Amino acid sequence: MPHTLRQKIADLVIKGELKPGDRLEELSLADRFGVSRTPIREAIRQLGASGLIEIRPRRSAVVRSFDRAELSEAFEAMGEIEALCASLAAVRMNEAERLKLRALMAASQDVSQRNDRPAALELDFEFHGHLHDGARNRMLKTVAEETRLRITPYSAALFMMEGYNADLELPHQQHAAIADAVLAGNGKEAARLMREHIAQALISLQQFFEDTQSRSDAPKVKGEVR
Amino acid sequence: MPHTLRQKIADLVIKGELKPGDRLEELSLADRFGVSRTPIREAIRQLGASGLIEIRPRRSAVVRSFDRAELSEAFEAMGEIEALCASLAAVRMNEAERLKLRALMAASQDVSQRNDRPAALELDFEFHGHLHDGARNRMLKTVAEETRLRITPYSAALFMMEGYNADLELPHQQHAAIADAVLAGNGKEAARLMREHIAQALISLQQFFEDTQSRSDAPKVKGEVR
DNA sequence: TAAAGAAAAATTGCATACAATTTTGATGTT
DNA sequence: AACATCAAAATTGTATGCAATTTTTCTTTA
Numbered sequence: 001m002p003h004t005l006r007q008k009i010a011d012l013v014i015k016g017e018l019k020p021g022d023r024l025e026e027l028s029l030a031d032r033f034g035v036s037r038t039p040i041r042e043a044i045r046q047l048g049a050s051g052l053i054e055i056r057p058r059r060s061a062v063v064r065s066f067d068r069a070e071l072s073e074a075f076e077a078m079g080e081i082e083a084l085c086a087s088l089a090a091v092r093m094n095e096a097e098r099l100k101l102r103a104l105m106a107a108s109q110d111v112s113q114r115n116d117r118p119a120a121l122e123l124d125f126e127f128h129g130h131l132h133d134g135a136r137n138r139m140l141k142t143v144a145e146e147t148r149l150r151i152t153p154y155s156a157a158l159f160m161m162e163g164y165n166a167d168l169e170l171p172h173q174q175h176a177a178i179a180d181a182v183l184a185g186n187g188k189e190a191a192r193l194m195r196e197h198i199a200q201a202l203i204s205l206q207q208f209f210e211d212t213q214s215r216s217d218a219p220k221v222k223g224e225v226r
Numbered sequence: 227m228p229h230t231l232r233q234k235i236a237d238l239v240i241k242g243e244l245k246p247g248d249r250l251e252e253l254s255l256a257d258r259f260g261v262s263r264t265p266i267r268e269a270i271r272q273l274g275a276s277g278l279i280e281i282r283p284r285r286s287a288v289v290r291s292f293d294r295a296e297l298s299e300a301f302e303a304m305g306e307i308e309a310l311c312a313s314l315a316a317v318r319m320n321e322a323e324r325l326k327l328r329a330l331m332a333a334s335q336d337v338s339q340r341n342d343r344p345a346a347l348e349l350d351f352e353f354h355g356h357l358h359d360g361a362r363n364r365m366l367k368t369v370a371e372e373t374r375l376r377i378t379p380y381s382a383a384l385f386m387m388e389g390y391n392a393d394l395e396l397p398h399q400q401h402a403a404i405a406d407a408v409l410a411g412n413g414k415e416a417a418r419l420m421r422e423h424i425a426q427a428l429i430s431l432q433q434f435f436e437d438t439q440s441r442s443d444a445p446k447v448k449g450e451v452r
Numbered sequence: 453t454a455a456a457g458a459a460a461a462a463t464t465g466c467a468t469a470c471a472a473t474t475t476t477g478a479t480g481t482t
Numbered sequence: 483a484a485c486a487t488c489a490a491a492a493t494t495g496t497a498t499g500c501a502a503t504t505t506t507t508c509t510t511t512a
Contacts, residue, residue: 049275
């Protein structure tokens with residue numbers, strides 16, 4: 001995992017240090033990473049093309065934010081893409097991959113019982129990434145990971161919010177059901193469960209937003225409504 | 227349609243002036259477009275992130291090339307994405323959009339009868355783009371257009387090759403069948419036909435490659451096998 | 453003639469400079 | 483206190499310079 005400048009800047013968003021709507025100021029980033037503005041600009045342009053950040057001529061780039069409709073559309077698209085990955089993985093994964101999937105589920109059970117949210121987030125990434133690999137289609141994997149990257153600030157927020165998504169049991173159970181279908185070679189069922197899983201994530205996220213919106217104090221995730 | 231530097235460089239690939247494996251040399255492009263290397267580099271980075279070109283450290287960027295397996299995977303992924311767009315468009319398009327779809331099909335019939343290949347390529351773009359819009363999902367549209375962009379050098383080649391894809395009737399008939407299903411609101415059928423359509427395109431492309439490969443003279447599309 | 457190696461040329465990566473534009477902050481007005 | 487206006491500061495867009503690396507060309511050798 002070469003930590004390129006691009007990845008380092010993306011990590012600021014992934015780790016939540018930069019939130020939707022936050023500005024990416026070139027000189028600050030240049031100072032922070034000990035380089036000049038030139039390589040920073042190039043990294044920012046790449047992240048703009050990836051859709052993680054938004055580039056506005058003559059103005060600072062900002063972490064991309066989604067309004068309610070866009071978020072809903074993004075989750076619909078992601079649901080279908082992940083469902084496709086799951087259904088292909090169900091019939092294409094080899095024994096070694098199936099074994100690893102079982103191991104991931106065991107780890108996930110442990111982590112969700114201990115309510116270890118950072119670990120759960122990490123395992124969520126691994127679970128979906130493993131299905132992307134299992135689908136044996138590099139273009140699909142690229143598409144799936146790009147789509148996930150774009151909504152990273154929102155999905156990560158979802159995982160970290162205590163109170164919302166109150167326990168980690170629900171997502172874990174959903175993952176377990178998907179894994180069972182995949183291991184049984186039942187692609188149709190894996191796809192159906194995956195769609196439900198992603199739809200549920202959107203609902204949790206929307207509830208969180210409605211609550212923070214109605215309160216008068218500043219939302220924890222800025223810029224979600226443009 | 228603002229022709230940004232990024233779009234201008236992409237057009238070199240889309241129009242076929244640059245083929246898979248061709249180098250994108252910064253200074254040449256800078257001279258060509260009358261700017262310095264800096265904005266050229268930024269455009270190249272963006273196109274690299276989009277997946278149209280490949281960036282290699284310390285070496286010139288090259289137009290991305292796919293080997294047989296990658297091409298097959300790309301078409302599988304694209305088939306599913308386009309199928310999803312079609313099935314959503316079937317139930318979401320409004321009357322104005324359905325009217326325009328009919329108009330597109332009429333134009334397509336005319337063009338395919340006259341065997342006007344450049345116009346057919348243009349209409350192919352419009353047909354698929356119209357379905358992307360009709361699906362009413364901006365993330366899905368982004369994903370679909372990115373996926374199409376990546377294989378642009380190959381799909382355009384397919385359309386232009388006389389002898390392969392011998393007449394334009396087959397793709398036109400396939401489009402017409404898809405349009406009928408969409409207009410009838412039959413999403414399932416539209417998706418099925420779209421998958422077939424894309425699968426057929428891959429087969430034509432593979433036939434073309436097998437023939438050019440077996441011949442000893444240089445292939446018309448360079449770099450397709452890495 | 454072909455292959456290998458070295459020198460020369462070309463090319464990329466990054467820093468820096470400066471003009472154009474945007475953002476910030478101060479000041480004054482209602 | 484809220485708002486408008488304007489100057490100062492900060493920020494972006496692009497050009498240019500130079501070191502590091504790659505690519506090409508030329509020479510030598512087998």
